[in-house]
Amino acid sequence: MAAETAPVPRWWRAPAKLNLYLHVVGKRPDGYHLLDSLVAFADIADRVAVASASQLSLALVGPFAGALAANDKNNLVWRAAEALARHLGRTPNVALTLEKNLPIASGIGGGSSDAAATLHALIDLWHVKLDDSALADIAAALGADVPVCLAARPSWLGGIGERIERAPALPPAGVILVNPGIALPTATVFKSRRGPFSAPARFDAAPANPDALAALLAERRNDLTAAAIDHVPAITMVLQRLGAAEGALLARMSGSGATCFALFAAERDAIAAAAKLRAQEPGWWVAAGRLT
Numbered sequence: 001m002a003a004e005t006a007p008v009p010r011w012w013r014a015p016a017k018l019n020l021y022l023h024v025v026g027k028r029p030d031g032y033h034l035l036d037s038l039v040a041f042a043d044i045a046d047r048v049a050v051a052s053a054s055q056l057s058l059a060l061v062g063p064f065a066g067a068l069a070a071n072d073k074n075n076l077v078w079r080a081a082e083a084l085a086r087h088l089g090r091t092p093n094v095a096l097t098l099e100k101n102l103p104i105a106s107g108i109g110g111g112s113s114d115a116a117a118t119l120h121a122l123i124d125l126w127h128v129k130l131d132d133s134a135l136a137d138i139a140a141a142l143g144a145d146v147p148v149c150l151a152a153r154p155s156w157l158g159g160i161g162e163r164i165e166r167a168p169a170l171p172p173a174g175v176i177l178v179n180p181g182i183a184l185p186t187a188t189v190f191k192s193r194r195g196p197f198s199a200p201a202r203f204d205a206a207p208a209n210p211d212a213l214a215a216l217l218a219e220r221r222n223d224l225t226a227a228a229i230d231h232v233p234a235i236t237m238v239l240q241r242l243g244a245a246e247g248a249l250l251a252r253m254s255g256s257g258a259t260c261f262a263l264f265a266a267e268r269d270a271i272a273a274a275a276k277l278r279a280q281e282p283g284w285w286v287a288a289g290r291l292t
Contacts, residue, residue, distance in 0.1 A: 017254075021201065023201055060100060079142055083142060106258060116139065168206035201219070238258070
């Protein structure tokens with residue numbers, strides 16, 4: 001009799017989240033900043049797999065696995081499994097595997113996207129149905145960015161990030177993500193931000209092509225860039241390199257940094273520019289793909 005083979009795990013993508021622009025429009029009395037931001041996602045991603053098991057466990061693989069601790073109860077993947085199980089009144093007997101391809105604390109929502117992918121994966125594994133409001137509550141309790149990562153589509157963010165509205169469809173532009181290899185905690189950047197607040201800057205019509213998208217974004221900015229550069233001066237060089245890349249339509253920092261991105265007319269243009277940038281700066285993390 002042939003030996004049984006283990007089932008091939010299903011991997012769930014946890015895509016990088018990009019703030020195509022980020023305006024700080026105010027500050028609450030409790031110190032939290034109010035935002036206006038357009039969020040999109042790239043096909044550059046972490047991955048999560050789940051399997052039934054006798055107890056909850058977390059295995060880490062991928063190039064950035066070493067920056068995390070296995071079975072760390074503070075890991076958002078672990079916390080997502082516990083939170084969903086608690087809501088369902090069951091024990092989280094599941095083996096989690098996180099393939100960490102995105103840098104840690106880098107302004108592209110990696111941990112939040114990992115948590116969202118874990119929720120999707122466990123809902124599928126456990127064959128459960130949750131209404132949108134219940135799932136949104138679980139996600140919001142895990143972190144401000146987790147709800148928008150559940151949808152993983154272009155969205156407007158307002159408030160402190162909890163107000164999410166669907167944004168117009170975006171063209172499938174090519175994109176490069178670059179991180180200089182320096183972790184930058186979000187809270188550190190927000191605490192350092194100075195200067196006046198910006199106005200909201202949403203637009204109604206869907207950009208017809210990547211050039212139109214870049215033109216709209218050029219009229220906007222990331223209000224956290226200066227504060228991030230104060231802590232990681234290398235961001236300035238990253239932006240210069242991206243802006244000078246052949247075919248780059250726009251270069252900008254994402255979120256609170258230190259990851260920056262550049263948009264291109266097509267994915268092939270981004271791939272070609274990324275290859276040259278890796279040769280110029282072999283110590284940087286460089287990934288190419290497209291907006292999704």
